[in-house]
Amino acid sequence: MSVPQRHKFGFKAWLPTIGLAFAAFVFNTSEFLPVGLLPNIAESLHETTSQTGLIITVYAWVVALMSLPLTVMTAKLERRKLLLALLLLFAGSHFIVLWADTFVKLMGARICVAFTHSIFWSIMTPLAARTAPFGKQSLGLAAVMGGSIVATVLGVPIGTRLGQEVGWQGSFFIVGIAALIVLVLIYFVLPICQSDRAGSLKSLPVLFRRPPIVQLYLLTVTVVLGQFTAYSFIAPILMNIGGV
Known part of the structure; x- marks a missing residue:
């Protein structure tokens, strides 16, 4: 399997994009899943809601801190194989939750998911642009x-x-x-994508000398921090204060 010809059009040309969109859906569904289930998880594990909320906080910090080093470590790997491996580890980490009868076990499973998340979004947007039909990179x-x-x-x-x-x-x-289903879909529709201009630690000083990029980083940190501060505990807030 090789990189698709960029002159192809029609539904088949969009299959890689569709597969990646489903992958993004599954990854973000998992990321936010504990938000709605936080009171249920806390009650089941006999923990306080605030203590259980650490599975969201630690998850976010692992993604924030590990995205750069893990992206650099996997920079030379072929993207299709890397994505399939991430989906396999992602799915396995969710199956482990069935035996997570303590807070520590659940935290361990979520940290494994966070590692996959760290790499997933670093390769996802370039893949979306590279595999979209010719002239449709922005739409892809x-x-x-x-x-x-x-x-x-x-x-x-x-x-x-x-x-x-x-x-x-x-x-x-x-x-x-759902992740395993997406894995099968990706296996059949995503072409081989060799790593291309993945970057390295040597390029960081150059990036940080560009004010627009630094401003974008700061804006992203502010928006995401504010979002998760309010969103993480929306379920107990609605239940205990809103009476919903």
Whole structure:
């Protein structure tokens, strides 16, 4: 399998983009899944809601701190194989949750997911642009990011509902099954993509000398920090204060 001819059009030309969009949906659904299930998880593990909330906080810090080193470490790896390996580890980490009967075990499983998340988004946007049909790179990138947005809007409520029906561990298990399905889809539709201009630690000083990039970093940190500060505990806030 080789990189697709950029002159191809039609539905088949969009299959790699569709596969990546589903992958983005699954990854972000998992990221936000504990938000809606936080009270259920805390009650099941006999922990306080604030203590259980650390599975969200630690997850976020692992992603923030490990994205750069893990991206550099995997910079030379072929992207299709790397993505398939990430999806396999991602799914396995969700299956482990079935045996997570303590806070420590659950935290360990979530840290494993965070490692995959750290690399996933570092390779996802370049892949979306490279595999989109000719002249449709911007639309391909928007479609993949749309999968992430849909996960926030629909994936979290659906995951929360599933957790109420089959238990919070069952909800994580279903996300793992979805990841395996996406893995099969990616295997068949995504072409081989050799690493191209992945960057290195040597390029960081140059990047930090560009004011627009530094401003973008600071804006991203501010927005994401504010979002997660309010969003992480939205379930207990709605239940205990809003009476929902």
